[in-house]
Amino acid sequence: MSEKQQWEAIANHSKFIELKRKKRNFLFSWWIISTIYYLLLPVISGYFPEAFRVKVIGPINFGYLFILSQFVMAIGVAIYYAHVANKTFDRLTKQLLEALQ
Amino acid sequence: MKKRIAALTVALSLSMFGAAAVSAQAPATAAAPQATATAAAPVQAAAPPAQATGATQAAPAPNAAAKVAAAPAKGGAPAKITPNRGITIGMFALIIAVTMGVVVWAAKKTQTASDFYTAGGGITGFQNGWAIAGDYMSAASFLGMSGLISLYGIDGFMYAVGPMFSFIAILLVIAEPCRNAGKYTLGDILSFRSSPKVVRGVAALSTVTVSIFYLIAQMVGAGKLMQMLLNIPYRVSVIGVGALMVAYVVFGGMKATTWVQIIKASLLMGATTVLCLLVAIKAGFNPVGFFTDVVSNSAIQEHVRMNVLKDVIAKPGVDYGQRFLEPGLFLKNPLDQISLGLAWALGAAGLPHILMRFFTVPSAKDARKSIIVALFLNSSFFFMISVIGFGAALYLTPQAISAVDKGGNMATLLLAQHMGGGPGSLGGDIFLAFICAVAFATILAVVSGLVLAASAAIAHDVYVNIIKDGKADQQLQVKVARITSLFVGTSAIVMGLMAEKENVVALVALAFAVAASGNFPVIMFSLFWRKFNTAGIVSGLVVGTISALALVMVSPVMTYPKKIAADAKKVVETLEKKQAGGAVLAEKEVQALEKSRAEYVKNKDGKSMVGLDAPIFPLKNPGIVSIPLGFMAAFFGCLLFRERRAEEMFDEIDVRQNTGIGIAKAADH
Numbered sequence: 001m002s003e004k005q006q007w008e009a010i011a012n013h014s015k016f017i018e019l020k021r022k023k024r025n026f027l028f029s030w031w032i033i034s035t036i037y038y039l040l041l042p043v044i045s046g047y048f049p050e051a052f053r054v055k056v057i058g059p060i061n062f063g064y065l066f067i068l069s070q071f072v073m074a075i076g077v078a079i080y081y082a083h084v085a086n087k088t089f090d091r092l093t094k095q096l097l098e099a100l101q
Numbered sequence: 102m103k104k105r106i107a108a109l110t111v112a113l114s115l116s117m118f119g120a121a122a123v124s125a126q127a128p129a130t131a132a133a134p135q136a137t138a139t140a141a142a143p144v145q146a147a148a149p150p151a152q153a154t155g156a157t158q159a160a161p162a163p164n165a166a167a168k169v170a171a172a173p174a175k176g177g178a179p180a181k182i183t184p185n186r187g188i189t190i191g192m193f194a195l196i197i198a199v200t201m202g203v204v205v206w207a208a209k210k211t212q213t214a215s216d217f218y219t220a221g222g223g224i225t226g227f228q229n230g231w232a233i234a235g236d237y238m239s240a241a242s243f244l245g246m247s248g249l250i251s252l253y254g255i256d257g258f259m260y261a262v263g264p265m266f267s268f269i270a271i272l273l274v275i276a277e278p279c280r281n282a283g284k285y286t287l288g289d290i291l292s293f294r295s296s297p298k299v300v301r302g303v304a305a306l307s308t309v310t311v312s313i314f315y316l317i318a319q320m321v322g323a324g325k326l327m328q329m330l331l332n333i334p335y336r337v338s339v340i341g342v343g344a345l346m347v348a349y350v351v352f353g354g355m356k357a358t359t360w361v362q363i364i365k366a367s368l369l370m371g372a373t374t375v376l377c378l379l380v381a382i383k384a385g386f387n388p389v390g391f392f393t394d395v396v397s398n399s400a401i402q403e404h405v406r407m408n409v410l411k412d413v414i415a416k417p418g419v420d421y422g423q424r425f426l427e428p429g430l431f432l433k434n435p436l437d438q439i440s441l442g443l444a445w446a447l448g449a450a451g452l453p454h455i456l457m458r459f460f461t462v463p464s465a466k467d468a469r470k471s472i473i474v475a476l477f478l479n480s481s482f483f484f485m486i487s488v489i490g491f492g493a494a495l496y497l498t499p500q501a502i503s504a505v506d507k508g509g510n511m512a513t514l515l516l517a518q519h520m521g522g523g524p525g526s527l528g529g530d531i532f533l534a535f536i537c538a539v540a541f542a543t544i545l546a547v548v549s550g551l552v553l554a555a556s557a558a559i560a561h562d563v564y565v566n567i568i569k570d571g572k573a574d575q576q577l578q579v580k581v582a583r584i585t586s587l588f589v590g591t592s593a594i595v596m597g598l599m600a601e602k603e604n605v606v607a608l609v610a611l612a613f614a615v616a617a618s619g620n621f622p623v624i625m626f627s628l629f630w631r632k633f634n635t636a637g638i639v640s641g642l643v644v645g646t647i648s649a650l651a652l653v654m655v656s657p658v659m660t661y662p663k664k665i666a667a668d669a670k671k672v673v674e675t676l677e678k679k680q681a682g683g684a685v686l687a688e689k690e691v692q693a694l695e696k697s698r699a700e701y702v703k704n705k706d707g708k709s710m711v712g713l714d715a716p717i718f719p720l721k722n723p724g725i726v727s728i729p730l731g732f733m734a735a736f737f738g739c740l741l742f743r744e745r746r747a748e749e750m751f752d753e754i755d756v757r758q759n760t761g762i763g764i765a766k767a768a769d770h
Contacts, residue, residue, distance in 0.1 A: 004749065010762070011752035020759055024629075031273045035446055038266045042442045045259065045428040046435020052255075053427050058389040059396040061426055063255055070262045071480045074269055078476050081272060085469060093760050100762075 015096040023089055026081075034077050041070060180504035182511050182518070184330060184537055185530035192538035197345065200545070203360045207353035214565075214578035217354035218285040218557050219460040224359055226467035230474025232359045233458050235366030236550055237264050237479050240322060240543050242486065243369060247516075248509025250490025252499050253409065253431035254424075257490055261483035263445030268476040272469065275450045278628045278758035280459045280468035286554075287453050287620060288562035291627050294750035295635035301562040303642045307619050308453040308558035310646065313593070314612040315452075316551040318605040320597030323544040329506065330514075330537050335601055342544060343594035349549045350556070350586040355461060358549040365542040370482060372539050376513070377485035379520040380492035395491055396422035400498035405430065408503070425494075437720045444724035448613040451620030454554035465761050489513055496520075514540075552590050560585040607658040614653060614723050618731035619645030626735050628758055633739050634747035640738025645731025652723030657716040662707025664715065665700060672697040 010016055045052055045063065052063030215221050224232070242264065249257030283290040288304040320339055327338030349357050384391035395401060402421040406412050409430050415421070424430070432438055449455060459468045493502060493512040497519055505511045514536055518524055521532030560582040565573045573581070600608075623641040626633040653659070676694045680686055686694065708714060720726075757763055 004753070007750075007753040007756050010756045010760075016756065016759070020755070023759065027273045031270060034266075034269050038262070038269075038446060039439060039442055041259065041262055042435060042438035045432070046438050049428050053423075055423075059392045059423060059426060060389060061423075063428055064258070064392075064426060067255070067258055067262060068484075071265060071484060074266055074476060075480060077269055078272055078473050082469065082473050090466065096760060097762070 010096075010100065013096065013099065015092065015099055019089065019092040019096060022092065026084060030077055030081065034073060037073055038070060041066065180501065182330070182505050182514055182533075183524065184533050186331070188530050189331060189534040189537050192534045193541060196538050196542045200345075200349065200357075200361045200364065200542070203364070204349055204353040204357045207356035207360065210356060211352075211354045212579065213575045214285070214561070214582065216356065217579050217582045218457070218553070218561065220354070220356040220359055222461060222463050224356075224461040226462055226470030227474055228359070228363055229458060229462050229467065229471035231366045231478065232362040232461075233455065233471055233475035234478035234482070235362035235369070235543075235546055236455060236458070237475070238366060238369050238482055238543065239319070239547050240326060240540050242483070243373075243540060243543060244326075244510045244513050245508070246483070247486050247490040247493060248502065248506070248512040249431065250487055251493040251497075251502050251512040252404075252509040254405075254491075254494070255426050256428055256431035258487045259428065259432065261487060263442060264449070265476070265480050265483055267445050267449035268472055268479070270446055270450045271455070272472040272476065274628075275456075275624065276459050276468040276472050277465035279456060279624070280462065280465045281761045281764055282628065282754055282758040283456075283460055285457070285460055285561050286557050287456055287624070288558065288566070291623060291638050292566075293627065293754050294747045295638055295744070298567050300635055300638050301566050303639050305558040305562040307615065307642050307646055308562075309555050311451075311612045311615050311620070312453055312551045312555035312558075313596070314608045314615070315454075316548060316555070316593045317596050317600050317603075318608040318612070319544060319548050319551065320593055321600050321603065321605045321608075323548070324597065324601065326510075326540060326544070329511070330540075336598060339597045340594060342541075342548065343590060343597065345545055346548045346552055346593075347587060347590035349545070350552045350590060351583050354582070355457075355553060358546070358553050359458075359461060361542075361549060362546040365539065365546040366478070368539045369543060370478065372517075372536055373482060373485045373489070376517055376520060376536075377488045377492075380488050380496075380516075383492070383496065383520075391491070391495070392426065395495050396420070396426060398422065398495055398498075400500060401425055401494055404499040408499070434720070436725065437722055440720050440722040440725035443728055444613045444617045444722055447621045447728060448617030448724070451616035451624060452612075453558065453616075453620070454550040457550075457554050457557065464764070486513075489516060492516060548593070552586055552593065556582060556585040556589045559589065604658060604660050607653060610656075610658050610722060611650060611653050614649035614727055615646050617724050618649045618727035619643075622728070622732040622735045626739070628754065630739075631748055631751040631755075632743070633735075633751075634742065634744035636742035636744070637735045637739025641731055641735025644734030644738075645727060648730045649723050649727040652718050652720075652727055654711045655713060655717040656721055656723060657719070658721045659709045659711075659713075659716065661709050661713065661715055662704035666704035666707070669697040669700040669704065673701060 044066070052061060052066070054062040056062055056065055210221075211217050213221070242261075246257060246260055249260060251257075279290055282293060286304070287308050288301040291304050292300040320343065323342045324335040324339040327333045327342070328335050333341075349361055353360075384394070402425075405421045405424050406415055406419075410421070410424070412419070412421075458471070462468050462471055490512065493516040497512070497515055499509075502509050502512045502515060505515060514533055517536045518529040518533040521530070522528035560578070564581050564585070565571060565578055619642045622645060623638045626637060626641070672693060676686065676690055676697075679690075709716075718726075
């Protein structure tokens, strides 16, 4: 088998297709969701600054909490991703490699 | 031999700092800001385009004079920061000695090209995470961001979100695929299924452009920082920092660069944590109480009213203290903010020196781990910086901070001195000296990574793969890599010396815009799009890079002499009017008058670098225009010239990037 056919064979392997589909669905949807949430920050602070001024606890306002929530969001996405990748993606990859042996 | 050279470099740099520190007892004012555009934010300017937005607003020249007129100077003595020379130089020496030890150790282990560029892939995910985090904790974020917060409140904190969020794109779509499909450089990933020579050439050009812009900005920032801290002349500090950086890279390669980065990141995290804890203790671990103190602090209220909003008479119904916690004091143009946000979210993933770090770990799993570690470290770092910034505003007052440096860059240092026991006390001196030394280590570590990225592109892509067709033995490759690093480092020193008066903000904006508009689209398409090919890569890189460059050149971040002249004229007129009214000018006002007159004459007929009187493009960050342009050029360029081979080879890169099969063989070691 030529090298090219080898790659093609793996690319058409059912396990590989499953791995790739799961990975892309997960990664791209979370990437897009988190980016939209992130871009809300300049959009709200720029176009709706009064929302940022709403006091929540004492002098601490919505703006400050919203910025903090960005940190929470990023860490949350990272932890969730690490969890899914360690559990699902790595397992599927391992299974694929075993099937190819 | 290597040992001797390393020792020599240590001795040289030490003597340079020593000599400079002693001889440079020149009045601090001589070292003070000259050109308004650059002086506004020398340190923060070294930050990603974040700072670009505000540098010109931060401290426009005319306001300085207006401020002088409005607020009587306290005691007349110019405020400045005075580190204890002996202790500070001792700390610097210690850091140089430790890092040089690392270089000597790493030099022994650097034998193959893989050792040089990627530390043989032998860095663990955890270590690499610290190193990546270190790449983000530049002097800009360490000093500039806290300063921004101390002067402009919550707007400064908003800056921290971009760098923190940029890890998400890297984590989800860049790090693991690049680790799996790449080897040493951007060119390796892009040339996978396209015409290697053409693509490597263009990729190398783009890498060198991005790294050099970033590098020069860091060098200029380093020069100004050392000038401000220790009164070391600009030239001496640029050459000193440059010599050390060259030594790290040439002898120690990636291994030394990574370990220097790790050491500095731990020192920085340690210093930040201690400082943040001291603020928290002082505030009784009560965030609500802390912010209540901030908003009810009369100095902060006055600063917001007079210096930021310029309301000479308080407007009824405005709570100027609360205003400090609301957006809009510093960031004024929402579209610019969105553009900047995009540049961050995508640009960081296209920075060559960050990209290179994924190749230093053995597997995609480690690449993933390193990004997660880096994200944790940096988000806690940026959060602590915000506490330090607000703490500095509360305990030192914004007036005192901006009196030392208009851009607020000295806030962290002043707070350290204050918390350590105040100026002149032993604790204050030691803490201040420590923080200065950490800031110095920070610059060294960051510039080393940049030199390595630029020289890898030249040595590996251009020399080995284009000129030598990939046929060069390991010894020759390492030798070429070392020579190239020496060359890149020396050029960086020379350019850093020439760029003393350049607007570094523009340089950083350029680096990020090019990375986001040129590199990012082609990396994404190469990894995820079957039809992508040589024509797409070339057109994407060329159009993305050129559109970003062109837009920055005509944007407000460039220097427009006519505008400076107009501002200077206003100052002259105000002060002359005052004089004509019979008032006697204070000494500072007389100085301001003379300076403004000279500035007016010098600038009245000048034009910007590309010959403009005023900016054509309204935004300081071109991302919102140039990123889509880069994507479109890559897309259409690729469709215009179909390439069957590239499509056929997609299976290979797809399998590799998803599974790690055939990973750039640990064969090299």
